[in-house]
Every structure is written in C-alpha cells, then in structure tokens.
Amino acid sequence: MKNEKETTTRSDFIRNIINEDIKNNKNDGRIVTRFPPEPNGYLHIGHAKAINIDFGIAEEYGGFCNLRFDDSNPIKEKQEYIDAIKEDIRWLGFDWQDREYYASDYFDQLYEWAMQLIKDGKAYVDDLSSDEIREYRGTLTKPGKESPYRNRSIEENLDLFKRMKTGEFPDGAKVLRAKIDMTASNINMRDPVMYRILHKPHHRQGDTWCIYPTYDFTHGQSDSIEGITHSLCSLEFEDHRPLYDWYLNELGVHHPQQIEFSRLNISYTVLSTRNLLKLVENKCVNGWDDPRMPTLSGLRRHGYTPESIRTFCNRIGVAKKESIVDIALLEYCLREDLNKRVPRVMAVLHPLRVVIDNYPEDKVEELDAVNNPEDESMGMRKVPFSRVLYIEQEDFREEPPKKFYRLAPGREVRLRYAYFITCVDVVKDEKTGEVIELHCTYDPATKGGDAPDGRKVKSTLHWVSAKHAIEAEVRLYDRLFVKENPLEGKEDFKSYLNPKSLEVLTDCHVEPSLKGAKPGSRYQFERLGYFCVDPDSSDEKLVFNRTVSLRDTWAKIEKNLKE
C-alpha cells in the first residue's frame, strides 16, 4: 500500500533511461541486470542499496537480475565470503533462482578474447616492471609514453601470452596490455593491463590458472556473456566506462550499457569493506556481525528487519550526487516496521523497588495485557501483579522538574494494565542518599487502569512483579561513531568511535512471558524501545539487544529545558 505507492511513483535517472530504452525497443525491451559482488568481505547496507536497485529494477520491469561473483583476484577472495553473501541476499528477500554466475567461469572465453585482441594488434605483452609501468603511465597532467615492448610482432605476443598462461614466467614478470593510447587524458585508456601473472590457486578454479584478468577486462565481457542490458555500478567506475565500451566494441560482442550512481553513505558510521575490516581487525567491534556494524549480518543480529532495510533503500532514492543520509531515516523505517509487527512486553532495565503497602502480602493477580495495540489479532496475555514491584529508576523524581509527569512523592500515576498508585514514602541509602525503595498505596477500584470516578492521571508506567520477573542481560547499543562523518576529520576515523556504543546491563527484569524466548525474537519493551534476543542467549540466561529506542519526547523536553 504505502510501499507500493512509493515504488510505483518513484522516479529516478536510471528508471528514466530505462523507460526511454523500452520506448525505443532497445534490446527488444528486455531488462537484465546483475549484482556483481567481489567475494572479499561481508555485505553491508551500502550493498543493500545496490542490491535493491539491481534486483528491484529487474523485478519492476519484468526482467532478471543475475548474481555474479566478480572473482578475478584470488588473493582477496574466499568461499567463506561467497556463502555469507548468498545468505545475506536471501535474508534481504531477493532471489536469483538458478542464475548464480562466476566471472571465473568465463576465464576460458576471456582468454580467447585476449588472443583475439592480440591477433588484431590491439594487445601486447609488456616486460616492464610494475614500477616502470607506473612511470611510463605519466601523471594526471602529463601524458604517458609508450613501452619499448609495445610494438612486438603479433606472433611474438601470441607466443609470450601462451607461455604466460603455461606458467613459464614468475609473478610480475610480464603483463598483457591493451594497445590504446598512452597520451589519453583518461588515464584508464593509457594501455591498461588486461592480464597479470599470479601463481595463486583460485578458490573455484584451483591451479588451472596462473594468469588472471583484471577487473576492466573481466567485467564488461561478463556482462556481455550474460546478456546484461543495464550494468549498474557506482560512481567511481564512471572513468572506466570508455574502457568498458572499448573492449566490447573491439570484440564486437553484445554491448550492455553501464550506468553509474552514487554509493550510500550514512551519518555516524562508515560504509566500506576496507574500513569495516579495520574495525574488525583492530577489535573495535566483536567481529563482522557485531550489532554495531552496518554489515547485513550485524544489522540482522541487531534486530533490523530486512523489510525495513528495503524500505529505507527505496526512500533514499538513486542519484549521482554524493550524499550522506541521516541515520535517523534508517531508524524511522525500522521503528515503523517493528511497531506494526512486534509484540509488546514489560521490562525494567534500571530497577527501583516499589512496595505497595496496602496490597496483601501473598496475593497475586493475573492481569490482562494487550500484545499489540496496532494489531488486535495478536491477542492478549496475562501479567502477574503482586505487592513488590520494580519500576524504572528514571520514572521517579523526588523533586520533579516542570513537565515531569511521572511518579514523585505524593503523586498518583497508573501502572500499565494494573492500578493507580500513589507514592507515600521514599527510602534512601543512608550513606549515598540514593533512592533505593518506594512505598506506595494502590486504589483497588482502579484495577485494569481506569478510575470509576473518572479521575485522570498524567502518566502510565511500566513495571514487573519482583518475584515473578525473569532476570536478563540487556545490551544497549548506540551509534558507532560520535562524528557525523568519521572520515572527514584530520584524525584516523577510529579515533571518533563512540566509547558508549555498547553498555551492558546485567540487573534487568523482564516479565515472565519471556521465558524461553529464542534468539532472533523481537519485542517492544513498552516505553523503552525494540529489543531482540541475541544468539548468546539461552534458557538459563536471557540476553537482549536493544535494536532501537522508542521516540522519546520527554528526553527532548528535558534537553530543551536544560538549554
């Protein structure tokens, strides 16, 4: 409904191009895209944006999106990453059916094409070292100069390239280069490397190859082989497009259109495999799936829903402007989704003991509570009430400031689904002065939370029965960095890490209905936020992660009062 409207109304420059292409019957109206991850790390939410575009557009236009692993560099790639990437894409809710491809499966064809370019006099074997190649390449403002090996005969090039393949030369001894133009203003066109010698086994090809094609010589042709119509990638490949086009034109094969869009950035985090890896290696976080990480596995463990991530991706749009999206939008999408689907429950994170003086010592009542006010079909549950309770420390102030509606000496409030209570006494620690216990009275006539005489109360508190509650550990997560753009300062981005990004609470009490809650289950702890059960949790010891707090109007008021 709302989502549907968003997707059908959506307009962006890529869809405009595609609409135009369809109008002109380009590619007979077919739309085929691909998502081409390199299996060199875990997927993050920036990838989710790309996935949403690649798969989303294909779906929208009745086309296909292939999953293709761009695995032409055996030094960085691992099967472990392939498995994780597939799991994350599935979790997001996208399906590539049987169209799971690997650039490495095209190595034979790529080799044939390289031979073809040599025969056409468009490629040559170069003996220059990598340092020499760099020197010969020139600079941004100075043209490059031609390699002394540039004009070898076709026969010699053919012979040398074959011998590169058979393993006759050590790593780095020779490369195959495209013969384009060493004076080109676009540096990518200054005789780019097509093949390098790498005596490294490939995770899928084993020892079959000791020469590997570079990205530029792999990507476009892989697109071509798969019949891709629109090859969507990020902005930094814009400069490579002339080369993408060059190879395809010289080879005379199907020519997909490369279109570039800007990659996702989100405030208060970093979004690149390289920097994420640094956080893992430096133990700034507890692994790739640490709930503070913007990786899909981290977000999953944090309690994010795939739907909320997809909604977010739809709302941020697609454009060529480099931007930083406010993380508040992501959190908004999350809350919106969780609000509709997640059961409510009561939990006290910072307990303050409350004794109801006029409530019978051994009495226990099972009170009715609504599971989700947004969804009646989720039903009701019973919550036990007794003489000794815990409420949140924050919900009591001995000297309440203006606009503080919660409990205070002499004040009456409602205990959710239970009774009106009035605070009659405050017990403090003699040494520290800290409030350690409250004495209250309850009004038996207000059972369930309504006063028959119609009197109102200004606030409703959540609570748990002390003797029935289950103890739990709660991990409070906050933004990973204190700086909106951690990459912009003078210091290393790691110096802007938020020291309070994780706070572990061990003295929490949750209502008994949570007994046996399984990892992955999500709840709203009323008035606090959304939480999910961590994989570290067990029946003996429940562990919850705070996914996101509820919008907190009081916190804003309090902040404004202070200013």
Add this chain to the structure above:
RNA sequence: UGGGGUGUAGGCAAGUGGAAAGCCAUCCGCCUUUGGAGCGGACAUGCGGAGGUUCGAAUCCUCCCACCCCAGCCA
C-alpha cells in the same frame, strides 16, 4: 594546473520552458492506559553564483565558484 562527475530546505530527493512533489529531521496542535503509535498543521518569493535568451527559466545559453573521483599488475 589533464580528464570525468555533482551542486534544489538541516538531511535525502522529484522536477527535463508554463503555479518548487514526497520522505526524514525540527516546531505547533489533536488524540492516547506506551511522553509510543495515529491524525492535523507549519517549514525554499527560490533551485551554487553572476549575466543573458524568452511573454515566462531550477529547466536553454555564457562565464565563474565549490565539492567528489582517477596516476593498482584492487574491484
């Protein structure tokens, strides 16, 4: 100072010569047994800047400014 890009509100982002969409954030109301949710409202005489064309310009032209990317045998 080579080449390729991008500038619309605090953050995203539509708009392609004919009244500056929408979302988040912020603020104000209403409602509420979650200070949640929901509902209603406010929020760009102006589109990086300056000129020009036109009855009419964010859209077309000229010049200027700012920012991003490229000198891997990474992708």
